[in-house]
Amino acid sequence: MSAKQKQAAGITHDGSFYDLEELNAMHDKMLFIRRFEEKAGQLYGLKKIGGFCHLCNGQEAVCVGMHHAAEKTDYILTSYRDHGHVLARGSDPTAVMAELLGRAGGIVKGKGGSMHMFDAERNFVGGNGIVGEQVPIGLGLGFSSWYKDDGRVTMTIMGDGGINQGAVYESFNMAALWKLPIVFVVENNQYAMGTSLDRASAETHLFKRGISFKIPGMQIDGMDVLEFDKKMSEAIAHARSGEGPILVEAITYRYRGHSMSDPATYRSRAEVDEWRSGRDPIARLQAQMIEAGLATEEEFKQRDKDIKKEVAAVAKAAEAQPEPDASELWTDVYSDPIEGAYPYPVKVG
Amino acid sequence: MSKITYRDALNQAMCEEMTRDERVFLMGEEVAEYNGAYKVSQGMLEKFGSKRVIDTPITELGFAGLGVGAAMAGLRPVVEFMTWNFAILALDQIVNAAAKMKYMSGGQYSVPMVFRGAGGSAARVGAQHSQSLENWLANVPGLKVVMPSNPADAKGLLKAAIRDNDTVIFIENEINYGDVGEVPDGEYIIPLGKADVKRVGKDVTLVAHSRMTGFALAAAEELARQGIEAEVIDPRTIRPLDENTILVSVAKTNRAVVIEEGWCFAGIGAEISARIMERGFDDLDAPVARVTGKEVPMPYAANLEGMALPSVADIVEAARVVCGRA
Numbered sequence: 001m002s003a004k005q006k007q008a009a010g011i012t013h014d015g016s017f018y019d020l021e022e023l024n025a026m027h028d029k030m031l032f033i034r035r036f037e038e039k040a041g042q043l044y045g046l047k048k049i050g051g052f053c054h055l056c057n058g059q060e061a062v063c064v065g066m067h068h069a070a071e072k073t074d075y076i077l078t079s080y081r082d083h084g085h086v087l088a089r090g091s092d093p094t095a096v097m098a099e100l101l102g103r104a105g106g107i108v109k110g111k112g113g114s115m116h117m118f119d120a121e122r123n124f125v126g127g128n129g130i131v132g133e134q135v136p137i138g139l140g141l142g143f144s145s146w147y148k149d150d151g152r153v154t155m156t157i158m159g160d161g162g163i164n165q166g167a168v169y170e171s172f173n174m175a176a177l178w179k180l181p182i183v184f185v186v187e188n189n190q191y192a193m194g195t196s197l198d199r200a201s202a203e204t205h206l207f208k209r210g211i212s213f214k215i216p217g218m219q220i221d222g223m224d225v226l227e228f229d230k231k232m233s234e235a236i237a238h239a240r241s242g243e244g245p246i247l248v249e250a251i252t253y254r255y256r257g258h259s260m261s262d263p264a265t266y267r268s269r270a271e272v273d274e275w276r277s278g279r280d281p282i283a284r285l286q287a288q289m290i291e292a293g294l295a296t297e298e299e300f301k302q303r304d305k306d307i308k309k310e311v312a313a314v315a316k317a318a319e320a321q322p323e324p325d326a327s328e329l330w331t332d333v334y335s336d337p338i339e340g341a342y343p344y345p346v347k348v349g
Numbered sequence: 350m351s352k353i354t355y356r357d358a359l360n361q362a363m364c365e366e367m368t369r370d371e372r373v374f375l376m377g378e379e380v381a382e383y384n385g386a387y388k389v390s391q392g393m394l395e396k397f398g399s400k401r402v403i404d405t406p407i408t409e410l411g412f413a414g415l416g417v418g419a420a421m422a423g424l425r426p427v428v429e430f431m432t433w434n435f436a437i438l439a440l441d442q443i444v445n446a447a448a449k450m451k452y453m454s455g456g457q458y459s460v461p462m463v464f465r466g467a468g469g470s471a472a473r474v475g476a477q478h479s480q481s482l483e484n485w486l487a488n489v490p491g492l493k494v495v496m497p498s499n500p501a502d503a504k505g506l507l508k509a510a511i512r513d514n515d516t517v518i519f520i521e522n523e524i525n526y527g528d529v530g531e532v533p534d535g536e537y538i539i540p541l542g543k544a545d546v547k548r549v550g551k552d553v554t555l556v557a558h559s560r561m562t563g564f565a566l567a568a569a570e571e572l573a574r575q576g577i578e579a580e581v582i583d584p585r586t587i588r589p590l591d592e593n594t595i596l597v598s599v600a601k602t603n604r605a606v607v608i609e610e611g612w613c614f615a616g617i618g619a620e621i622s623a624r625i626m627e628r629g630f631d632d633l634d635a636p637v638a639r640v641t642g643k644e645v646p647m648p649y650a651a652n653l654e655g656m657a658l659p660s661v662a663d664i665v666e667a668a669r670v671v672c673g674r675a
Contacts, residue, residue: 075422106455107455108453108454108455108457109455109456110455111452111453111455112453112454112455116453116454118453118454118455118457118458119457120454120457120458125418125421125458126453126454127453127454128446129445130441130445130446133414133441133442133445133446135414136410136411136412136413136414136415136417136418136442137414137417137418137421137442137446138418139411139414139415139418140414140415140416140417140418140419140420140421140422140426141418141419141421141422142418143415143418143419144418144419144422144423144424145422147374147400147419147424148422148423148424166410167410167411167414167441170406170408170410170411170412171411171414171415173406173408173411174405174406174408174411174412174415177406331456332451332452332454332455332456333451333452333490333491334451334491334493334515335451335459335461335514335515336513336514336515338493338541338542338586338589339542341542341589341590341591
């Protein structure tokens with residue numbers, strides 16, 4: 001197939017056409033996130049990244065599909081497993097890596113770390129560290145769109161652990177009561193830290209959790225980027241139409257432990273291998289593209305090499321940055337600091 | 350100048366700010382159709398409509414977080430807690446989200462909003478509905494904590510709080526809602542972070558906030574009859590604390606009593622007396638005394654409840670002790 005023919009070509013999934021440019025962009029973004037997370041894992045092992053670090057390997061289709069479906073003006077916020085989403089949103093990877101490394105050029109100036117990525121320019125509203133905490137905040141973002149009638153939709157992402165928090169149901173109730181433009185997205189990666197879904201949830205079909213609030217639910221294969229994008233687009237259209245919120249359950253899987261300190265002994269290697277080899281979202285899209293004659297295995301191998309190089313360059317650039325200036329300790333506490341208020345603790349002497 | 354209640358002064362402040370700024374809205378339990386559990390929002394639904402004066406379900410954590418998100422998106426929420434006792438359910442959003450958002454996002458998002466409602470002890474409502482939590486909140490960098498003690502301050506401080514670009518914890522006093530005082534009409538703003546000398550005196554400094562300011566003023570009257578001239582200072586803003594006004598007073602009187610309705614341990618009095626010790630040690634002729642609520646859950650029986658709260662007599666006695674007149 002000539003280059004021109006390839007451009008005209010693409011993949012039609014469930015009635016939606018994805019051209020080659022889009023497919024390449026989605027593929028490359030997923031692969032970039034995968035390699036970025038692997039690099040973050042390495043740097044954590046080298047003790048260059050500190051604290052908590054929650055990787056999203058395996059969940060890339062949800063990140064990339066969601067951001068492909070959303071408008072740039074829409075709000076997106078999530079929990080602490082946020083690297084994939086902020087990268088999918090188009091934030092500067094060097095700034096994200098610099099944040100992980102606690103550097104001056106970090107996306108939040110080195111003040112947040114792995115769990116607190118924010119990018120106001122791209123309406124990426126965290127990076128929230130307390131399980132379920134982002135859900136009422138997302139309710140408020142949705143409320144602001146209702147109040148201002150600005151046509152935006154808020155994507156409020158939580159996990160299969162987060163959805164058991166009471167704050168989520170308080171938010172479901174108000175969002176439905178006032179018909180706020182919100183898509184609640186549950187990334188069901190099967191485990192809340194070390195607790196499997198069926199050990200923590202009486203109703204394991206999480207998309208049904210909105211029923212008593214009259215919130216419609218959709219379950220989507222979160223390991224298939226085209227399927228996820230397609231169905232997520234429908235969910236967003238529902239929320240934007242003024243019909244109120246909708247709940248999306250993305251079926252997905254995290255290949256790594258909950259965080260870097262988790263050896264994941266609560267599940268079998270066979271189970272992990274089954275998801276990795278049978279349902280991997282990157283391999284799946286590659287197979288679809290090869291089958292459609294849009295790319296070859298060799299081309300994907302080359303692209304992987306290129307992306308690994310890109311990620312290495314990103315890590316190098318981020319590592320070369322200095323730590324934040326000491327003066328940053330005191331900035332961003334208040335917008336309107338009170339003149340003359342004495343900073344504490346007092347210096348003795 | 351008009352003679353109005355503390356409750357109406359708060360109402361006036363909100364109405365003026367909502368008229369001035371479309372981004373301001375009021376949300377909380379019973380604020381709209383019921384006109385407020387304590388009638389602070391009387392008439393506001395009629396004036397501003399149901400889009401800007403919003404009744405919520407009983408769901409403190411949820412609507413506190415709604416306020417945080419709405420503020421991050423550029424609105425100016427005023428979120429009412431029927432009382433601060435119920436705000437304990439919402440502390441995650443106040444402490445982990447509102448207070449930290451600006452820092453945690455490297456300055457990209459701020460949370461310009463007011464959480465307000467009745468705090469302190471009410472009358473005969475038992476342990477869960479009578480307590481002072483300002484020390485919990487004042488401990489948190491990123492929050493500002495404001496507590497008016499009279500109608501004029503209530504208006505001026507609430508207007509300043511709504512205009513402030515940070516999260517302001519605005520703790521009213523249930524027993525003060527009916528107090529009447531002179532309140533300036535129209536534009537009247539009291540800057541946050543400024544204490545007020547409520548009575549001038551030379552012998553001892555009484556520092557008291559919220560309802561205790563009135564108690565301190567009554568104690569000062571009694572002390573005057575006994576030949577002791579007390580200066581009464583109301584910090585008005587608990588965080589950030591205007592310690593200079595307190596230190597200037599202590600430099601003159603050389604003696605201080607700090608009064609609060611809440612419990613003693615790690616209370617506001619502990620902070621104020623520590624600061625006097627740190628920066629005013631050489632001015633002191635006697636250790637700083639504290640008058641606080643007793644460290645028990647609030648009892649119901651009238652006699653026990655009375656014993657649990659600080660009294661004017663307690664303040665008089667403490668002032669006499671630090672003045673060497675006990």
